[in-house]
Amino acid sequence: MGVAVLVAACSQGAQPSPTATGGGAATATTAPVTRGQGGDLKILYWQAPTILNPHQATGTKDNDASRLMIEPMAAFGPDGKPVPVLAAQIPTIDNGGVARDLLKVTWKLKTGVKWSDGTPFTADDAVFSFQYQCNEKAAASTDAACADVASFAAQGADTVVITYKQPTPFYYIWGVGLSYGILQKAQFSACPDEKAKDCPANLKPIGTGPYKLREFKPGDVVLYDMNENYRDANKPFFKTVTFKGGGDAVASARAVCQTGEVDFGWNLQVEAAVLRPMVEGTESKCSVVPEYGVLERIHVNFADPSASLGDRRAEPDTKHPFFSDINVRKAVAMVANRQSVADQLYGKYGGAPTCNVVVIPESFVSKNTANEAVCKYDPAAAEKLLQDNGWVKGADGVRAKGGVRLEITYQTSTNAVRQKTQDIIKADLEKIGFRVTLRNSPAATFFTNTAPDGANKFFADLEEFASGQEPDPLSTLLGYTCDNRAGKDNNWNKPNYSRYCNPEYDKQVNIVRTELDAAKRTAAAIAANDILVKDVVVIPLVNRVAPTADGASKLLKGHRTSAFESSVWDIADWSK
Amino acid sequence: MGRYIARRLLVAIPTLIAISFVMYAILALAPIDPLAAFGADPRVPPETRERIREAWGLNEPWPIRYMKWLAALVRGDFGTSFMSRAAVGDLIWQRLPNTLAVVGVAYIVGVLIALPAGILSAVRRNTPLDHVISTAAYVGFSVPTFFTGILLVIIFSIKLQWLTFLYDSTLKITDGPSLIAQIKQSIMPIAVLGLFNAAVLTRYVRASMLENLPLDYVRTAHAKGLGERVVVLGHVMRNSLIPVVTLIALGVPTVFGGAIVTEQIFHVPGIGELLVTSIGTGDTPVVAGVVMIFAALVVGFNLLADLLYAVLDPRIRYS
Numbered sequence: 001m002g003v004a005v006l007v008a009a010c011s012q013g014a015q016p017s018p019t020a021t022g023g024g025a026a027t028a029t030t031a032p033v034t035r036g037q038g039g040d041l042k043i044l045y046w047q048a049p050t051i052l053n054p055h056q057a058t059g060t061k062d063n064d065a066s067r068l069m070i071e072p073m074a075a076f077g078p079d080g081k082p083v084p085v086l087a088a089q090i091p092t093i094d095n096g097g098v099a100r101d102l103l104k105v106t107w108k109l110k111t112g113v114k115w116s117d118g119t120p121f122t123a124d125d126a127v128f129s130f131q132y133q134c135n136e137k138a139a140a141s142t143d144a145a146c147a148d149v150a151s152f153a154a155q156g157a158d159t160v161v162i163t164y165k166q167p168t169p170f171y172y173i174w175g176v177g178l179s180y181g182i183l184q185k186a187q188f189s190a191c192p193d194e195k196a197k198d199c200p201a202n203l204k205p206i207g208t209g210p211y212k213l214r215e216f217k218p219g220d221v222v223l224y225d226m227n228e229n230y231r232d233a234n235k236p237f238f239k240t241v242t243f244k245g246g247g248d249a250v251a252s253a254r255a256v257c258q259t260g261e262v263d264f265g266w267n268l269q270v271e272a273a274v275l276r277p278m279v280e281g282t283e284s285k286c287s288v289v290p291e292y293g294v295l296e297r298i299h300v301n302f303a304d305p306s307a308s309l310g311d312r313r314a315e316p317d318t319k320h321p322f323f324s325d326i327n328v329r330k331a332v333a334m335v336a337n338r339q340s341v342a343d344q345l346y347g348k349y350g351g352a353p354t355c356n357v358v359v360i361p362e363s364f365v366s367k368n369t370a371n372e373a374v375c376k377y378d379p380a381a382a383e384k385l386l387q388d389n390g391w392v393k394g395a396d397g398v399r400a401k402g403g404v405r406l407e408i409t410y411q412t413s414t415n416a417v418r419q420k421t422q423d424i425i426k427a428d429l430e431k432i433g434f435r436v437t438l439r440n441s442p443a444a445t446f447f448t449n450t451a452p453d454g455a456n457k458f459f460a461d462l463e464e465f466a467s468g469q470e471p472d473p474l475s476t477l478l479g480y481t482c483d484n485r486a487g488k489d490n491n492w493n494k495p496n497y498s499r500y501c502n503p504e505y506d507k508q509v510n511i512v513r514t515e516l517d518a519a520k521r522t523a524a525a526i527a528a529n530d531i532l533v534k535d536v537v538v539i540p541l542v543n544r545v546a547p548t549a550d551g552a553s554k555l556l557k558g559h560r561t562s563a564f565e566s567s568v569w570d571i572a573d574w575s576k
Numbered sequence: 577m578g579r580y581i582a583r584r585l586l587v588a589i590p591t592l593i594a595i596s597f598v599m600y601a602i603l604a605l606a607p608i609d610p611l612a613a614f615g616a617d618p619r620v621p622p623e624t625r626e627r628i629r630e631a632w633g634l635n636e637p638w639p640i641r642y643m644k645w646l647a648a649l650v651r652g653d654f655g656t657s658f659m660s661r662a663a664v665g666d667l668i669w670q671r672l673p674n675t676l677a678v679v680g681v682a683y684i685v686g687v688l689i690a691l692p693a694g695i696l697s698a699v700r701r702n703t704p705l706d707h708v709i710s711t712a713a714y715v716g717f718s719v720p721t722f723f724t725g726i727l728l729v730i731i732f733s734i735k736l737q738w739l740t741f742l743y744d745s746t747l748k749i750t751d752g753p754s755l756i757a758q759i760k761q762s763i764m765p766i767a768v769l770g771l772f773n774a775a776v777l778t779r780y781v782r783a784s785m786l787e788n789l790p791l792d793y794v795r796t797a798h799a800k801g802l803g804e805r806v807v808v809l810g811h812v813m814r815n816s817l818i819p820v821v822t823l824i825a826l827g828v829p830t831v832f833g834g835a836i837v838t839e840q841i842f843h844v845p846g847i848g849e850l851l852v853t854s855i856g857t858g859d860t861p862v863v864a865g866v867v868m869i870f871a872a873l874v875v876g877f878n879l880l881a882d883l884l885y886a887v888l889d890p891r892i893r894y895s
Contacts, residue, residue, distance in 0.1 A: 044742065048845075048853070050660035058614065058659055058857070139631035141614065144621050197631055202661050217670055218660035219853060220745055220845035244742060246843045246853075251741070258734045261742050 033237040033575045036226050041238035041574065042262040046252045048245020050218045053202040054181040055133045055140040060547070060566070063178055064266070065222050065243050067566045069116070069207030070181035073107055073126065073160070074172070076564035078291070080361030080471030082176045086110055086121070086208060088158075091171075093516070102167035107160045107175060114229040115184050116212035123154035128185035130162075130175075138196035142179040149174055169513060170472045178566055182208070210236035210572035220245060230572070237558075237575035253278050256551040257286035263556050263576070266567055267548035272347025279349070279551065286551040290349050293360040293546030293563035296466040298336065298410075298425070298539040300329055303499040305409070305459045314459055316485035316499045321404050323461065327389040328406065329536035332462070333374040334382035335428035338541045344424075345417050351544035358473040358529045359543045360563055366526045369533045383432040391433065399433035411439040411453060412464040413446040421464065421541070449492040456492035463497070468546055471564050473525045477509050480532055500537045577886075580894040581879070588875045595871045596646060596864075603860045604638035610658045610858035632658055645864065654868075655861035659854075664865035667850060674745050675834045675846035677758075682766045683831050686773025687824060693774065694781025698789065699808055709778065716775025721768050725841040728764045739764055743844040765842040769835055773827075780823055784816040818888045825881040829873035833866075 049065035050058070057063050074082040074090055082090045088108040091097020097106050113121040132138055134146035150163040162174050174180070184206045191199030204213050208231070211224035222243040226236050244262070247255075249269045256265030257278040268275055268288060279288050304318035312318060322328045342353040355375035358364050369375050391399040391406065399406045410426065412418045419440060426436040439460065445451040446465070455465055469476050478484055482501035484494040508531065511524035532538050546563040558573040611629060614620040629635055648655060654664035697709040732739040740761050749755050788794065789812055797807045834848025847866060854862035886892045 050657070056661065058610075136627055139627045141620050141624060141628060143624050143627070194631070198656060198661050215746065217745060217845065218657070218662050218667060219850060220671070223746060242744075242746075244744075244843065246845060246849060247742075247840060251841070251843070254729070254734060255742055259737060259741070261733075261740055 035234055036239040038238040038576050041241045043243045043264045044252050044255050044262040045245045045266040046247050046249050048219045051202050052205050055142045056202050064566045064568050067568050068211040068224055069209045071209045072180040074176045075569050076177050076471045078562040082172050098171050103164050105162045105171045109158045111158050113208055113231050115206050116227040116229055117206050118229055121208050122157045123160050125185045126160045126182050127152050127154045129182040137193035145174050211241055235572045257284050260285040263553040265551040268551045275349055287554055288349050288549050288551045290545045290549040291561040291563045292543040294466050294468045294544040295359050296542040296544055298462050298464045299498045301458055301461050316487045327385050330374050331382040331386050333536045333539045335379050336539045337377045341421050341424055342542045345420050346542055349549040351542040354540050354543040356529055356540055357532045357538050358476055360469050364473045364525050366529045368530050374536055379432055393433050398435045406434045408434050409437045409460040410462040411460040413443045414440045456486050458497045474512050477528050481506050481509055498537050505531045584879050599867050600642045608858040654865040657859055657862050659857055659859045664861050671845055671847050671850050674844055678762050678765045678844050679831050679835050682769035685770035689774035690777030690781055694778040698782045698785030713775045713778040716771055721772055722837045725768045725838055741842050743842050745845045765838050769838050781820055784819055788812045788816045821884055822881045825877050829877050832873050833870050
């Protein structure tokens with residue numbers, strides 16, 4: 001769903017915050033431990049891993065199971081800032097790691113790191129791995145950002161230089177996080193090009209991580225032993241790990257919260273009414289600390305979606321018959337009962353109500369919106385607003401002004417929770433004088449630019465969906481600029497589905513794009529967020545759990561969730 | 577007899593080809609997409625998905641894919657799983673021991689319970705014992721395994737905390753304690769499936785016995801002065817078991833097919849679990865492989881059942 005947003009992030013020019021230095025922000029707070037002191041760590045995923053090469057992975061389960069062995073240069077910590085993994089430090093403009101023209105990023109790697117087979121890890125491995133994932137013949141699932149990179153090169157044994165094709169303000173887009181796990185050159189060069197996908201090494205990769213593979217049964221279980229060659233002499237704490245797959249989310253919740261058979265249960269995506277008593281009961285053996293970071297929201301259409309326009313339907317230069325009146329937009333926002341949607345449909349372990357467009361990382365989240373009228377559920381005030389501005393109820397209860405009736409089509413993807421959200425919001429809208437037609441289409445068609453009922457084309461008045469957010473707000477904010485309005489001439493590939501265009505907003509985004517001063521840049525991002533909320537371009541509803549609400553045994557220590565990373569990204573720090 | 581077997585085996589070949597075609601067509605035309613596993617992941621854009629689709633050979637028309645798959649199958653190659661890039665044969669082979677250890681044992685347990693229960697119930701017809709057995713059998717096959725499975729988990733794993741409900745497929749039985757561990761982890765799924773199987777079979781055994789008990793040869797046997805035990809076990813049971821044996825033989829392939837629900841509840845990585853997850857993820861080579869093996873077993877055991885019939889009932893002759 002956030003495809004367009006992410007693509008935009010990679011191709012636009014802007015300047016990120018230079019505060020992302022070092023990585024001191026994220027060191028584990030556990031007591032000193034001895035390597036291998038703990039016994040077996042039991043992890044349960046209700047989707048079983050089937051492959052252990054993150055570049056051939058088909059799901060989170062595979063990424064996570066490989067993450068115990070395969071590591072990236074750096075990871076995005078809970079605050080969205082990079083934390084070194086195989087890198088010695090995080091390159092910034094200040095430390096000279098990032099060129100001032102924002103084209104070149106120089107990564108210094110840790111020295112003395114060994115693969116679990118005892119051979120030395122070098123910059124050659126990193127460069128090989130990047131070439132592997134960008135080789136079209138290898139058909140890697142992680143090649144999304146390849147198009148933006150001109151070259152990767154090793155400088156000596158411990159330096160990698162990445163050159164972007166265009167100035168890239170969010171210069172951590174390449175090399176940091178889940179998608180950039182580094183494979184061993186010696187092992188994977190045996191399977192070049194088309195051979196990559198059927199390479200035996202995909203099922204038994206050698207890594208630099210805290211664990212190494214003992215046995216893998218695809219679709220069932222992965223057994224790991226601690227890696228004696230791991231770079232931190234005191235880690236990992238657990239001698240072995242059993243990474244079991246299968247079952248369903250409820251069974252996982254039972255195993256971690258009730259029987260205590262496992263120490264960690266992934267993604268307890270269970271109805272709040274079932275999960276809460278398990279987690280919060282007196283006998284509970286688990287805790288769930290959700291991280292949020294996926295925004296479920298309603299977009300308002302600024303273009304005219306009337307079918308009578310034919311080819312010109314919802315083109316950016318058309319004007320919506322009644323949403324061009326800010327008062328009508330405000331009235332819709334004022335009856336969007338986000339509290340009730342969040343409480344009834346998502347629950348604490350599913351999401352929290354929000355009235356911001358940028359919801360993570362915390363440093364970019366606006367504190368100005370909560371008291372805005374458009375952020376408060378108040379049907380009476382909404383009705384008065386419409387009445388005062390000449391939208392008068394007709395005999396059938398639908399308000400109209402100058403022959404324009406407030407008739408809304410509200411679309412989203414097919415999904416039980418979304419359809420219930422539609423029902424809640426429709427009921428309130430109809431009370432204040434709108435007539436609402438609900439529509440939903442399967443996710444496979446809704447999130448394409450080809451289907452007429454897709455989100456991109458937005459041939460409706462309101463539409464609801466969600467997308468995850470990056471550690472930098474720019475990609476999210478670019479989804480609402482004049483340049484990025486989706487339309488026929490760009491084949492609906494641009495991310496601004498609302499067709500919103502406001503020079504004042506573009507000005508703020510441009511500051512986010514170019515400003516080097518972190519404080520000014522943050523202020524501009526917050527100002528841009530506030531415009532979107534106050535001008536009712538977007539009606540934010542729920543800040544959903546990201547990536548997953550995992551259950552961890554109450555005995556488990558050192559585990560931290562990052563909305564930008566795999567659930568097991570810091571497994572080296574876990575202890576009991 | 578030999579000619580009969582040869583003819584049956586020859587007929588089996590077109591049958592299996594027809595099954596494979598229908599199955600492949602259904603899989604190819606069904607709206608399942610192996611790339612749906614990526615969901616709406618923004619890190620995997622449409623172009624990347626297209627490349628992966630191409631690499632997996634999904635861009636060819638399905639009749640061509642079918643011919644290639646069939647040609648490989650004839651050579652004994654089941655193809656490669658989309659999800660794990662491992663040979664489908666290996667995946668099935670890896671799961672067979674788990675299925676046999678749980679579903680196979682449960683089948684045997686079911687038969688061992690059903691035979692005496694059904695015979696007793698028929699011989700002691702309309703006594704309290706018969707009522708108890710019949711009622712238990714009705715309850716047994718009316719209550720679905722997903723219910724009894726979860727019930728056992730709640731009682732023995734959650735409340736009493738005696739047994740684990742996560743099956744450990746890596747456990748190797750080498751000594752006493754590991755044998756006990758194996759019994760502890762498989763007793764619940766075996767109980768669930770075994771009692772269900774027993775319930776179904778008991779009714780057949782009882783019905784078949786009741787059909788034979790009033791017949792003339794039984795009266796003759798009694799008239800000859802034979803004891804009750806000899807009459808029931810030596811005469812009635814032998815004749816009553818003919819249809820039951822067929823039924824048991826026909827049920828054997830279902831053992832290899834695994835028990836989808838029970839395997840799921842107890843996290844037994846068996847063939848049923850493999851089949852259901854592969855359907856869910858659109859891993860068609862695995863689905864096709866499991867279904868073909870299942871089809872071959874059904875065809876094979878049908879033949880075996882027919883042959884057993886001839887062995888057990890001298891009146892039946894094949895030529």
